[in-house]
Amino acid sequence: MTHLIAPSVLSCDFANIQRDVEMLNNSNADWFHIDVMDGVFVPNISFGFPVLKSIKEHAKKTIDVHLMIVNPDQYVEEFAKYGADILTVHYEACPHLHRTIQLIHSFGMKAGVALNPHTNVSVLENVIQDLDMVLIMSVNPGFGGQKFIDNAINKVSETKELIASKNSKAIIEVDGGVNLETGAKLIEAGAQVLVAGSFVFNSDNPSATIDKLKQL
Ligand code: DX5
Ligand code: ZN
Numbered sequence: 515m516t517h518l519i520a521p522s523v524l525s526c527d528f529a530n531i532q533r534d535v536e537m538l539n540n541s542n543a544d545w546f547h548i549d550v551m552d553g554v555f556v557p558n559i560s561f562g563f564p565v566l567k568s569i570k571e572h573a574k575k576t577i578d579v580h581l582m583i584v585n586p587d588q589y590v591e592e593f594a595k596y597g598a599d600i601l602t603v604h605y606e607a608c609p610h611l612h613r614t615i616q617l618i619h620s621f622g623m624k625a626g627v628a629l630n631p632h633t634n635v636s637v638l639e640n641v642i643q644d645l646d647m648v649l650i651m652s653v654n655p656g657f658g659g660q661k662f663i664d665n666a667i668n669k670v671s672e673t674k675e676l677i678a679s680k681n682s683k684a685i686i687e688v689d690g691g692v693n694l695e696t697g698a699k700l701i702e703a704g705a706q707v708l709v710a711g712s713f714v715f716n717s718d719n720p721s722a723t724i725d726k727l728k729q730l
Contacts, residue, residue: 518544522711556656570597594621602626653690662691674704
């Protein structure tokens with residue numbers, strides 16, 4: 515598959531959400547990446563259901579929700595109701611990860627698991643066959659606009675090997691500090707979905723920037 519681009523709405527202009535959502539609808543972006551932060555799992559609070567609801571009303575593409583929250587099980591049903599197509603939880607926030615994955619699937623969503631920069635890929639050995647996506651964090655989660663951590667490239671290669679060795683159908687997404695340079699290295703290593711926030715929305719022409727990422 516050719517790689518997908520998932521712009522992170524966290525970096526959009528929240529006073530003009532509809533305008534930015536329409537821009538993404540009309541661009542070559544593949545997914546909407548929605549970052550939900552609770553101020554507990556990560557040191558920042560982003561937005562919750564009312565904002566997701568407004569985005570969903572206008573968005574015409576796959577809704578990819580990245581939960582950076584403790585106790586995500588409590589909200590899985592509500593995210594399904596508000597239109598999430600893919601729901602990704604953090605390994606570090608889920609003591610009963612297998613149960614959480616089953617819960618996500620039971621509401622008809624695809625299930626992803628995100629790994630913080632310090633977390634070994636090997637922790638997914640026993641659930642990789644149940645996953646639709648692995649999200650490799652290439653920054654410490656919590657904020658847009660941070661510097662890319664190079665070790666993420668090795669982790670993408672390791673994830674690709676793990677997926678192949680277990681015959682898993684999971685795809686690999688990478689999130690944090692993605693630009694043309696880091697994006698090219700990630701794709702070479704096996705990344706299939708690139709999340710990009712500040713690089714897209716802080717550029718003069720976000721739609722053209724998405725094209726450039728898509729052409730990598
Ligand atoms: C970070 C979020 C990212 C963030 C990426 O915690 O998960 O999705 O918006 O932003 P950039 O691309 O600016 O690093
Ligand atoms: Zn994210």
